[in-house]
Amino acid sequence: MFFTYLRRELRRRRKAALVVASGLALGIALVIVVSSVSSGMEQAQGKVLQSLYGLGTDMTVTKAAAPAEDGSGQTEGRPRFRFDATDGEDSDAGGKEQSSDRVMVQGFQTLSASTVSKVGGQSGVADAVGGLSLQVMKVNGRFERGAFEQAPGSAGGRAQPPGGGGGSDQQGGRVRGGGADFDVDSYSVYGTDVGKLDLGPLTSSKISKGRTFTGSEADAKVAVADASYAEEKKLSVGDTVTISGTKIKVVGIATPDSGDAAADLYLPLKRAQTLADSKNKITTVYVKAADSQRIDAVKSAIQKNVSGTTVTTSADLADTVSGSLSTASDLASSVGKWLSVAVLVAAFLVAGLLTSSAVSRRVREFGTLKALGWKSGRVTRQVIGEAVVNGLVGGVLGIAAGLGGAYAVTAISPTLTAELGSAGGQPGGGTGGGPGGGGPGGALRESASKALDISLTAPVSVTAIALAVGLAVTGGLVAGAFGALRASRLRPADALRRVE
Amino acid sequence: MYQLKGVTKQYRRGKEAVDALAGVDLVIGDGDRLVIQGPTGGGKSTLLQMLGGLDRPTSGTVELDGVDLASLPEARLTKVRAESIGFVFQSFNLIPTLSARENVETALVPLGMRAADRRERAAEALASVGLGERRSHLPAELSGGQQQRVAIARALVKRPKVLLADEPTGNLDESMRDEIMELLEGLWKEHGLTFVMVTHDSAIARKAPRLATIERGQIKVTERAER
Numbered sequence: 001m002f003f004t005y006l007r008r009e010l011r012r013r014r015k016a017a018l019v020v021a022s023g024l025a026l027g028i029a030l031v032i033v034v035s036s037v038s039s040g041m042e043q044a045q046g047k048v049l050q051s052l053y054g055l056g057t058d059m060t061v062t063k064a065a066a067p068a069e070d071g072s073g074q075t076e077g078r079p080r081f082r083f084d085a086t087d088g089e090d091s092d093a094g095g096k097e098q099s100s101d102r103v104m105v106q107g108f109q110t111l112s113a114s115t116v117s118k119v120g121g122q123s124g125v126a127d128a129v130g131g132l133s134l135q136v137m138k139v140n141g142r143f144e145r146g147a148f149e150q151a152p153g154s155a156g157g158r159a160q161p162p163g164g165g166g167g168s169d170q171q172g173g174r175v176r177g178g179g180a181d182f183d184v185d186s187y188s189v190y191g192t193d194v195g196k197l198d199l200g201p202l203t204s205s206k207i208s209k210g211r212t213f214t215g216s217e218a219d220a221k222v223a224v225a226d227a228s229y230a231e232e233k234k235l236s237v238g239d240t241v242t243i244s245g246t247k248i249k250v251v252g253i254a255t256p257d258s259g260d261a262a263a264d265l266y267l268p269l270k271r272a273q274t275l276a277d278s279k280n281k282i283t284t285v286y287v288k289a290a291d292s293q294r295i296d297a298v299k300s301a302i303q304k305n306v307s308g309t310t311v312t313t314s315a316d317l318a319d320t321v322s323g324s325l326s327t328a329s330d331l332a333s334s335v336g337k338w339l340s341v342a343v344l345v346a347a348f349l350v351a352g353l354l355t356s357s358a359v360s361r362r363v364r365e366f367g368t369l370k371a372l373g374w375k376s377g378r379v380t381r382q383v384i385g386e387a388v389v390n391g392l393v394g395g396v397l398g399i400a401a402g403l404g405g406a407y408a409v410t411a412i413s414p415t416l417t418a419e420l421g422s423a424g425g426q427p428g429g430g431t432g433g434g435p436g437g438g439g440p441g442g443a444l445r446e447s448a449s450k451a452l453d454i455s456l457t458a459p460v461s462v463t464a465i466a467l468a469v470g471l472a473v474t475g476g477l478v479a480g481a482f483g484a485l486r487a488s489r490l491r492p493a494d495a496l497r498r499v500e
Numbered sequence: 501m502y503q504l505k506g507v508t509k510q511y512r513r514g515k516e517a518v519d520a521l522a523g524v525d526l527v528i529g530d531g532d533r534l535v536i537q538g539p540t541g542g543g544k545s546t547l548l549q550m551l552g553g554l555d556r557p558t559s560g561t562v563e564l565d566g567v568d569l570a571s572l573p574e575a576r577l578t579k580v581r582a583e584s585i586g587f588v589f590q591s592f593n594l595i596p597t598l599s600a601r602e603n604v605e606t607a608l609v610p611l612g613m614r615a616a617d618r619r620e621r622a623a624e625a626l627a628s629v630g631l632g633e634r635r636s637h638l639p640a641e642l643s644g645g646q647q648q649r650v651a652i653a654r655a656l657v658k659r660p661k662v663l664l665a666d667e668p669t670g671n672l673d674e675s676m677r678d679e680i681m682e683l684l685e686g687l688w689k690e691h692g693l694t695f696v697m698v699t700h701d702s703a704i705a706r707k708a709p710r711l712a713t714i715e716r717g718q719i720k721v722t723e724r725a726e727r
């Protein structure tokens with residue numbers, strides 16, 4: 001009888017049931033959309049972090065930033081280019097083409113390679129690998145000798161000016177077109193430990209052509225090029241690039257999983273150290289923790305036991321994410337969550353009050369059932385049953401609407417920008433650029449902080465659906481409780497009440 | 501057998517108190533038929549509620565076969581209502597969303613009967629009130645007289661000991677009144693029920709062998725020689 005009665009009530013009082021259900025549906029749909037959008041945000045943030053760190057890296061260790069610019073870094077760091085500025089013999093052909101590379105350690109802050117094993121020895125550290133980030137400035141070009149032009153009025157060799165007295169001994173002519181024409185090309189190089197290719201920035205890229213390094217290529221003159229850099233420079237597998245006079249063969253092309261690559265070129269660590277004249281130096285240690293729940297403990301252990309280092313966890317890094325992604329993410333986590341809680345509470349209350357008033361309109365009906373000998377519990381069960389079904393109908397409608405909403409967000413996929421690494425946030429970023437911030441300093445700073453475009457998706461997780469179903473049942477039970485309270489107070493004598 | 505002693509019922513609404521029943525003593529034998537009449541607001545419905553265990557008196561005892569309904573725990577009182585008492589209301593009180601047969605079945609639900617048995621008994625009961633063909637109709641699809649027949653089938657399907665009817669023809673027009681009265685009388689005789697009926701119809705009252713008149717909570721019983 002329970003189900004027959006339930007079915008009849010729901011079918012024949014469809015409108016009232018639908019009002020209760022759609023109130024709940026609104027709340028549930030909102031919860032699904034908000035939760036899927038915020039998990040989309042999380043994924044986007046994860047992508048941003050992963051593009052910097054590589055897969056599986058829980059934190060990085062870099063040299064602690066110097067409290068003040070201490071000069072030594074400055075003199076070493078300021079790039080200097082020496083060109084043969086003397087006018088060559090072959091003056092007719094203009095300046096000789098000259099080229100010079102300046103390989104600099106990114107951020108100018110290096111750690112000793114022994115830091116890697118020190119960090120690796122800390123408790124809670126599963127694995128650690130060192131890497132060297134370099135910035136290569138390539139200056140290409142020529143000096144052009146100025147060409148002498150005779151003034152039109154004094155044609156015919158030596159002039160005899162009556163007015164005399166010009167300062168210049170090149171009277172009546174001028175030098176034209178002299179100067180320098182140089183290209184400055186800057187790209188990043190990352191020296192990776194070929195013995196441990198499963199950790200570090202290269203893991204966030206897939207080798208799309210060619211191959212990656214082999215364990216025996218510790219000091220080999222080979223490189224893996226980032227796909228977009230390769231495209232820009234028209235590099236393909238087998239080509240060579242020259243860095244500071246060293247010819248290096250491109251053996252593979254790496255395509256980043258998302259966002260930007262960590263470097264334009266990847267080299268074996270030893271080779272990178274040689275090029276940068278930084279033997280046994282690294283810029284960053286990439287650390288994988290044994291237990292991802294205990295990252296903070298590992299961080300403080302490293303900071304305590306390995307002096308002079310800065311430890312940056314993904315969480316620290318996430319804090320430095322700015323731009324529309326973090327704004328939207330803040331919005332989703334604060335406004336979105338409160339809004340959906342508020343709507344849910346309101347929906348629960350409205351559903352409860354509607355159910356309660358529906359019971360009030362059925363006072364005589366429930367009184368009659370009690371007069372027929374129905375136990376109070378059987379009557380309240382009926383009321384709760386109706387409310388729970390209303391809740392489930394609301395849940396189905398809400399899930400459908402929520403899936404639609406999340407699908408719409410994914411289909412539109414609004415683009416959010418993430419800016420990463422304000423001063424100090426990104427390993428090695430900022431501080432080394434120098435206060436002057438001239439050409440090279442500015443370029444470094446630019447490459448140290450990243451701006452990524454991430455398109456937002458709203459993946460609906462099974463958890464979100466389960467949450468929605470749970471909320472629907474809860475909503476039904478809350479509504480049912482209101483109704484049940486009302487129904488349980490009815491007496492059999494209410495069967496004789498002259499209501500309506 | 502009913503045995504009422506010193507039954508009072510006081511309704512309170514704020515400061516005002518209404519004495520709906522003011523000391524009623526009454527005996528109703530098994531298989532008796534008692535007709536109750538009296539002016540409106542006299543206390544007829546209130547007395548019927550006491551007899552049916554729908555409400556408890558303020559004081560006094562309402563014994564049904566030696567069991568005092570006034571002091572019976574709620575669960576047992578519910579059981580008495582489910583098993584022993586059939587109630588017919590003036591306004592039918594059918595569940596509007598259930599069919600005629602399902603309405604009759606509601607009376608069997610508390611008895612814990614199997615669904616198939618319930619359905620069969622309900623169909624039989626409907627046939628016995630002449631509505632065998634209309635069992636799948638909703639109350640709204642039936643005339644007033646037919647609705648009251650369904651209500652009577654619902655009251656009797658459990659084969660109760662007592663049938664209580666509160667103005668069962670009050671909402672019906674004249675042509676249907678006699679039909680329903682005839683039906684009730686026939687069923688009373690057929691089942692050997694104890695039958696208590698409240699009515700405003702003085703024609704019915706005049707014919708009744710035992711007539712109780714309630715006025716301002718006081719009862720007066722008139723016995724008449726069997727015709």
Ligand SMILES: Nc1ncnc2c1ncn2[C@@H]1O[C@H](COP(=O)(O)OP(=O)(O)OP(=O)(O)O)[C@@H](O)[C@H]1O
Pocket residue numbers: 511512513518519520538539540541542543544545546547
């Ligand atoms: N639930 C209640 N609350 C307060 N007063 C009530 C209640 N039920 C009945 N009364 C009062 O008790 C008195 C008796 O009412 P009752 O319904 O028994 O009268 P009745 O004889 O059945 O009248 P009618 O012929 O109009 O049906 C009336 O004065 C009525 O107002």
Ligand SMILES: [Mg+2]
Pocket residue numbers: 544545546666
């Ligand atoms: Mg009455």
